[in-house]
Every structure is written in C-alpha cells, then in structure tokens.
Amino acid sequence: MLEVKQVVKNFGGLTALNKVHMRVSQSEILGLIGPNGSGKTTLFNVICGFYQATSGQVIFDGRNITNLKAHQIAQLGISRVFQSPTQFSALSVLDNVFTGYHMSYKTKIWKRLFRIPEALREERTFKRNALEILDFAGLNSLKNEMAGNLSYGDQRILGVCISLATKPKLLLLDEPVAGMSPMERSNMVNLIHQIRDQGITILIVEHDMKTIINLCDRLVCLRSGEIISEGLPQEVCSDECVIEAYLGNTECNSNAA
Ligand SMILES: Nc1ncnc2c1ncn2[C@@H]1O[C@H](COP(=O)(O)OP(=O)(O)O)[C@@H](O)[C@H]1O
Ligand SMILES: [Mg+2]
Structure with a gap:
C-alpha cells in the first residue's frame, strides 16, 4: 500500500532522513519510533507532501507520489491527523x-x-x-x-x-495519546483498532511504549535518520540497538515480556 524507497531528506547540511526504505501493508498498524530528532516527523512530512524528498521515492497504491503537492496526496487518500487539536x-x-x-x-x-x-x-x-x-x-x-x-x-x-x-486509505497519526489520561488513552487505542478494522492503514508516531506495543502490528525504529531496527513490537523493543538508542532502560522489555 505504501512504499518508501531510499528516501533522503536534507536540510542544508543536515541529513534528516538517510536512505529510508520501508513498506506498509494494507490494514496494517505500523509504529514509527526513535529518539527525538531521529526523523519521524520529517518522514511523515515527506509522505504527505509537506516536504519534498531530496532523493528517493514514495509509492502509494502503486503510484509514484514523490513530487505531488500535499493537497493532491490528500485527495489520493493519505490523511494526517495533527498532534495539536x-x-x-x-x-x-x-x-x-x-x-x-x-x-x-x-x-x-x-x-x-x-x-x-x-x-x-x-x-x-x-x-x-x-x-x-x-x-x-x-x-x-x-x-x-x-x-x-x-x-x-x-x-x-x-x-x-x-x-x-x-x-483516507492511509491515516498518519502523530502522537495520538500524548498528554491523555489512561481512560482517554484506552478510548483512542480502541478507536484506532476500529479504524483499522475498516480496512484503513495506519502509520503512527508515538512515544508511549505501552500504547505502541498494544496498538501496532509492526515497528520501525529510526536513529539519526536511518532505520536501525524493524519487526514485531516485542522484537524491536528488545533489540539492543534500540534500547541503546532510544529507551536507555529496560522499561520496554518488561512491558513486552
Ligand atoms: N524544517 C526543518 N528545517 C531544518 N531542520 C529540520 C526541519 N525539520 C526537521 N529538521 C531537523 O531534522 C532532524 C529530524 O527532525 P524530526 O523529523 O522533527 O525528528 P523527530 O520527529 O524524530 O523528533 C532534526 O535534527 C531536526 O532538527
Ligand atoms: Mg517529531
């Protein structure tokens, strides 16, 4: 459904995304994790056309959308839900x-x-x-x-x-449960599951590891604009590189166990 092919995004001398390559399948909930500044929001912005990729391609539903404008991409069925109301x-x-x-x-x-x-x-x-x-x-x-x-x-x-x-066919969610109470969080998690059950594909950036593990079918972890790990949530969360880069402690491991 969505294919990101060797995407590079430079801001002047800074490489925010370095040959990012990934696929998202129809009806999948894919979580994008990584420390601050690792390129998550930049990747969202490239996918929905707010930023132009420096090189590489974004393929959506078999169509190359790399150089389309944000409103054209929205019309093709990619919708971004913003962090702030x-x-x-x-x-x-x-x-x-x-x-x-x-x-x-x-x-x-x-x-x-x-x-x-x-x-x-x-x-x-x-x-x-x-x-x-x-x-x-x-x-x-x-x-x-x-x-x-x-x-x-x-x-x-x-x-x-x-x-x-x-x-939308693909929904991009930026930190959907940030700042929520446990009750609100569980409402949002239920809603996202229901949306997926309607056949909508979901790409999600979220810092709350418990929510990510409950919610996602698969995770991709970025560090300094590069993918350092991908797979099942439990696999990615117990990956040494990820722990070192992002978690810094064993919190994720204990949740995943
Ligand atoms: N519009 C921009 N202009 C210059 N640098 C940017 C811009 N957007 C992001 N960056 C830089 O790109 C890197 C990745 O940022 P970002 O995608 O926001 O990370 P994350 O969402 O993972 O915290 C950071 O070093 C950030 O400073
Ligand atoms: Mg961000």
Missing part, C-alpha cells in the same frame, strides 16, 4: 467533521451557492456521513456541543473524525 473551537462538533468534506464536493461551487437540489442532496449525504463517523467514534451525544468545550481527549478524537471525513 486543529479543529474550529467555535463550531459545533458536527460542523467540524463536516469541514472534513471540503475536498469531496463533486457539485460545482455555483450550484452550492444557489442551493440547487443536486448540491443540497450532496450536502445531506455528507451530513449523514459525518453523523455516522461521530457515532463510530462515540462522540454522537456531543454533536451539537462547541468543539472548544470538549475535553482534551475528545478534542483529539474529533481531530481523527475530521480526518476520517476525507475517506
């Missing part, structure tokens, strides 16, 4: 999800402006879909609430809902 706090929860559909309109803008039946039909479909997403994510009872009034955990779940409205 990015929704519009003065809009209702439902309207926030509704904004996720802005890319999906097939009716021409003038038909929408003049509220031609065809446009109204499309809008009704989007509203129905948005409600289904909120139902799916457990936010249905909060649909009329202003987004700004939601708890931190629910705001982050809303962020995922907005991404789901773009009908």
